[in-house]
Amino acid sequence: MSGPCTPQSSLRRSPLPAPHLQLRPWVLLLALLLATGAGAQSSDGGGDGLVATTGAGADAGVSSEPSVPAPEDARPSAGTVITGTRLPRPMRDVPAATVVIPRAEIERSPTLTQDALVRTLPSATTFRRTPSLVSDPTAQGLNLRGLAPSGVARSLVLLDGIPVNDPFGGWIFWRSLPRLGLEGIEVVPSGSSALYGSAALGGVVQLVSRTIDRPELAADLAYGNLGTGFLAARAADTWGPVRASLETELLSSDGYPLVVASQRGPIDTDTPSNHAVLNGRVESDVSEALHVFAHAGLFRENQNGGTRSTTARVELAHFGAGARLRTEGRGTFALDVYGRLQRFEQQRARVAPDRAFESTAASQDVPADDQGALLVWTAPAWAWGGTHVLTVGADARRMAGTSQERLFPPEPAPASTLLRAAGGTQLSGGVFLQDLYTVSPALELSAALRMDLWRNTQGEQHVERASGDVETTAFDSRTEQQLSPRLGVRVRPVNWLTLRASGYRAFRAPTLNELYRPFQVGTVLTAANADLRAERLWGAEAGVETGLFQGLTARVTGFWNVLDDAVTNVTLAEPLPDGTTRQRQNLGRARVRGVEVGVDWRLSRRWTALLAYTFVDPTVLLAPGQPELVGRQLAQDPRHRGTAIVSFEDPALLTATVQLRVTGPQYEDDLNERGMGGYALVDVAASRHLFWKLDVFGAVENLFDREYLAGRAGVDTLGPPLTARVGLRLRDVP
Known part of the structure; x- marks a missing residue:
C-alpha cells in the first residue's frame, strides 16, 4: 500500500459527460499535424499483429510432427511465447492461457505509462487505478484475475527472465521499464510458483526486450497538456560478434488536482512528477556454442501527492550478467546473476479537517538491496511414447532492507514515538523440474514441480520515544518451505480448436515491508506484522480457443482459485495506542473464481478489433477473529472489467486506435462499507507518416474528460482527467 500521495482505488458512478470544450484545441492541433502529412507514403508494410492474442488464428496449421520446444537460450520469435513454460513455444501449443501485447500494439497504444498499458488487459490491473x-510504486502492485489486490504485487514481473519486483515491498517501479526497447509483453494469469517460486502466486508478466541484430536508432518526442513532456530514445549497433544497445526515457508532468473540488482546500495543488531512465546492454557470441551478455541501468523518480508535505522519491541501480551454452549432446545451460541497489523515500502530511493547512507527519527512508542467481538446464529432446523435453533449474535470492522513519507528533508526550527503524533480511531459494510431453501434435501434457525454502532473519525494530527511552525488539528468525506442483494438458482434436486445462498450487512469502513497515494512506494508519505466514493458493483453469473463421480467434477460460492465509489489511475492532486502525493479517480464506472471454478479429488488412471481458467473484470464506468479513467482497476488486479496441492501419493514410475501458463497481474497504460505482473511459491515438522514417502522432486518454473517484481514504480523490499529447517519432533508422 501507499503513503498519502497515493489515491485509493475506488469508483463512483456518475453520468458520462459530453466532451468538454477544452478538448477542441487538442483535436484541432492533432488534425493540423496529421494534415501536414497528406499524401505522404510510408516505406513500411502494413499491420503486424492484433492488440492482444492467446494463440494463432485459423491459418496456423497442424504439423505432422510433435512440436518440440526450442532450447532455453533461444529468444521468442514471432508467434512464440516463453513465459508459460520457460521455453520458446508456438503460442497455440502452450498449455497455460497466455496473453501477448506485441510491439506493434505497444507503439499504437494511447497510454503513456507502462502500468496503464498493462491495464488495457482486463485480467491485469494494478492496486490503484490512478496511474x-x-x-x-507502493500503490502499484500488479494483480491478475482479481486475486486479492494489494499494494504488494501478487504476481511476478520479469524483464527477460529477471525479477523486477522490489526486494523490500514487492512493489513494481513501472516507470523504470521504458517501452521503446520492448519487443512484447507476455501475461500468464494463473499460479506459476511451480516454475518461478514466490511472487508468482497469481501469475507472471514478462517484458521481452528487442533483439540487437543490426544498427538502429529510434526516438519519441512528445508534449501535452498537464505540462507533460516526454522523450525516449534507443540506439543499437553491432561490431562483429559484439552487439550493444543504449536506451533512455525522460518524463515530466505537472499532474492534476487530486482531491475532489468539494473537499479541496488551500493546501491542495497539482501532483507534479518526473523520472529519468538509462539502460545499457552488451552481448557477444564468443563462439557458436557460447553467448554472453551484461546489462545495467539507472532510474530516478520524484513525485508529489498534491500537497507540499506528501512526496515520494525513488533511486535505483540494477545490474546483471549471464551466459548461454549449447552443447551437442548434453543440452543447453543458462546462467543469470543480477542485483540492485535502491532507495525509496516518502513524506507524509498531517492535514487539518478543512484542509486549510498541513504539517509534516512523518518521513520514511527505505534503503534496500538484493542479489540473485539462476541456473537452468534444458535437456535434449528424447523419445519415449512421444517426445519429452526436460528442464531443471535452481535459483537463489537475498533481499535486505530497512524502513527508517522519523515522526513529528503535533503535541509530543513522553511516550510519543519520534524515531522508528524496522527491517531485516530474507533469504530464498528453490529448485524445479518440468517435463513437456508431446504425445502427438494433437495432445501435449506438462508437469512441473518446485521446492522452495525461505528464511526471514535479522529482523529488528528500533523505537525512540520523546522521553529519550529507546526500545529495541529483535524478531525471531523464521523458516518456511513450500512444494508447488502444476499439471497441464493441451488438446487440439482439429486444427481450429484448442482445449487447455491446468491445476496448480502456488504461494507468496510475506515481504519485508509487510513484516516490518507501517504505513499511512490519507488519515488511515496500518501496522506491520512480523508474525505473518506465507499465502497459499490452490487453483485450476480450463478453456477453449477457436479459430474457425479466417482472421477470427475466440477464447473462453474459466478459473477457480482458493487463497489461504491471504495477507490483508484488516480493520481492527479497537485502534492501537498510536491510533492505528488497520493491521496486516493472514485473513483466513478467500475464493476467487471467474471467467475470461476474448475475441481477436482481423476484419481486413487494415482493420483489427479486440473485445475482452473478465468477470471475477472474489469472496471471503473464512476470517478467524473477523466474522463480519465472511461473505464480503475483497476490497479494491471490481467484479467486471472489459476492454474494446479497434485499430486501423493504412501506410498511405494513417494509423489509429480507439479503445474503451470499462470497470465495474467495487469496494474501498474490507468491510464493504464504502461502495463505489464503475466508470468507462475512451482513449484514442493516431499517427501519420511524414517523410523518411519520421511520423507525427497524437494520443488522448480519457477523451471525454470523465470525472470519477479513485479513492476515499479520509478524502475523496480523482482519477486522471483528459490527458493529451502530440509528438514526433523516429522509427528504427538503420
Missing part, C-alpha cells in the same frame, strides 16, 4: 504518473 504511476501520480501514484508512487
Whole structure:
C-alpha cells in the first residue's frame, strides 16, 4: 500500500459527460499535424499483429510432427511465447492461457505509462487505478484475475527472465521499464510458483526486450497538456560478434488536482512528477556454442501527492550478467546473476479537517538491496511414447532492507514515538523440474514441480520515544518451505480448436515491508506484522480457443482459485495506542473464481478489433477473529472489467486506435462499507507518416474528460482527467 500521495482505488458512478470544450484545441492541433502529412507514403508494410492474442488464428496449421520446444537460450520469435513454460513455444501449443501485447500494439497504444498499458488487459490491473504518473510504486502492485489486490504485487514481473519486483515491498517501479526497447509483453494469469517460486502466486508478466541484430536508432518526442513532456530514445549497433544497445526515457508532468473540488482546500495543488531512465546492454557470441551478455541501468523518480508535505522519491541501480551454452549432446545451460541497489523515500502530511493547512507527519527512508542467481538446464529432446523435453533449474535470492522513519507528533508526550527503524533480511531459494510431453501434435501434457525454502532473519525494530527511552525488539528468525506442483494438458482434436486445462498450487512469502513497515494512506494508519505466514493458493483453469473463421480467434477460460492465509489489511475492532486502525493479517480464506472471454478479429488488412471481458467473484470464506468479513467482497476488486479496441492501419493514410475501458463497481474497504460505482473511459491515438522514417502522432486518454473517484481514504480523490499529447517519432533508422 501507499503513503498519502497515493489515491485509493475506488469508483463512483456518475453520468458520462459530453466532451468538454477544452478538448477542441487538442483535436484541432492533432488534425493540423496529421494534415501536414497528406499524401505522404510510408516505406513500411502494413499491420503486424492484433492488440492482444492467446494463440494463432485459423491459418496456423497442424504439423505432422510433435512440436518440440526450442532450447532455453533461444529468444521468442514471432508467434512464440516463453513465459508459460520457460521455453520458446508456438503460442497455440502452450498449455497455460497466455496473453501477448506485441510491439506493434505497444507503439499504437494511447497510454503513456507502462502500468496503464498493462491495464488495457482486463485480467491485469494494478492496486490503484490512478496511474504511476501520480501514484508512487507502493500503490502499484500488479494483480491478475482479481486475486486479492494489494499494494504488494501478487504476481511476478520479469524483464527477460529477471525479477523486477522490489526486494523490500514487492512493489513494481513501472516507470523504470521504458517501452521503446520492448519487443512484447507476455501475461500468464494463473499460479506459476511451480516454475518461478514466490511472487508468482497469481501469475507472471514478462517484458521481452528487442533483439540487437543490426544498427538502429529510434526516438519519441512528445508534449501535452498537464505540462507533460516526454522523450525516449534507443540506439543499437553491432561490431562483429559484439552487439550493444543504449536506451533512455525522460518524463515530466505537472499532474492534476487530486482531491475532489468539494473537499479541496488551500493546501491542495497539482501532483507534479518526473523520472529519468538509462539502460545499457552488451552481448557477444564468443563462439557458436557460447553467448554472453551484461546489462545495467539507472532510474530516478520524484513525485508529489498534491500537497507540499506528501512526496515520494525513488533511486535505483540494477545490474546483471549471464551466459548461454549449447552443447551437442548434453543440452543447453543458462546462467543469470543480477542485483540492485535502491532507495525509496516518502513524506507524509498531517492535514487539518478543512484542509486549510498541513504539517509534516512523518518521513520514511527505505534503503534496500538484493542479489540473485539462476541456473537452468534444458535437456535434449528424447523419445519415449512421444517426445519429452526436460528442464531443471535452481535459483537463489537475498533481499535486505530497512524502513527508517522519523515522526513529528503535533503535541509530543513522553511516550510519543519520534524515531522508528524496522527491517531485516530474507533469504530464498528453490529448485524445479518440468517435463513437456508431446504425445502427438494433437495432445501435449506438462508437469512441473518446485521446492522452495525461505528464511526471514535479522529482523529488528528500533523505537525512540520523546522521553529519550529507546526500545529495541529483535524478531525471531523464521523458516518456511513450500512444494508447488502444476499439471497441464493441451488438446487440439482439429486444427481450429484448442482445449487447455491446468491445476496448480502456488504461494507468496510475506515481504519485508509487510513484516516490518507501517504505513499511512490519507488519515488511515496500518501496522506491520512480523508474525505473518506465507499465502497459499490452490487453483485450476480450463478453456477453449477457436479459430474457425479466417482472421477470427475466440477464447473462453474459466478459473477457480482458493487463497489461504491471504495477507490483508484488516480493520481492527479497537485502534492501537498510536491510533492505528488497520493491521496486516493472514485473513483466513478467500475464493476467487471467474471467467475470461476474448475475441481477436482481423476484419481486413487494415482493420483489427479486440473485445475482452473478465468477470471475477472474489469472496471471503473464512476470517478467524473477523466474522463480519465472511461473505464480503475483497476490497479494491471490481467484479467486471472489459476492454474494446479497434485499430486501423493504412501506410498511405494513417494509423489509429480507439479503445474503451470499462470497470465495474467495487469496494474501498474490507468491510464493504464504502461502495463505489464503475466508470468507462475512451482513449484514442493516431499517427501519420511524414517523410523518411519520421511520423507525427497524437494520443488522448480519457477523451471525454470523465470525472470519477479513485479513492476515499479520509478524502475523496480523482482519477486522471483528459490527458493529451502530440509528438514526433523516429522509427528504427538503420
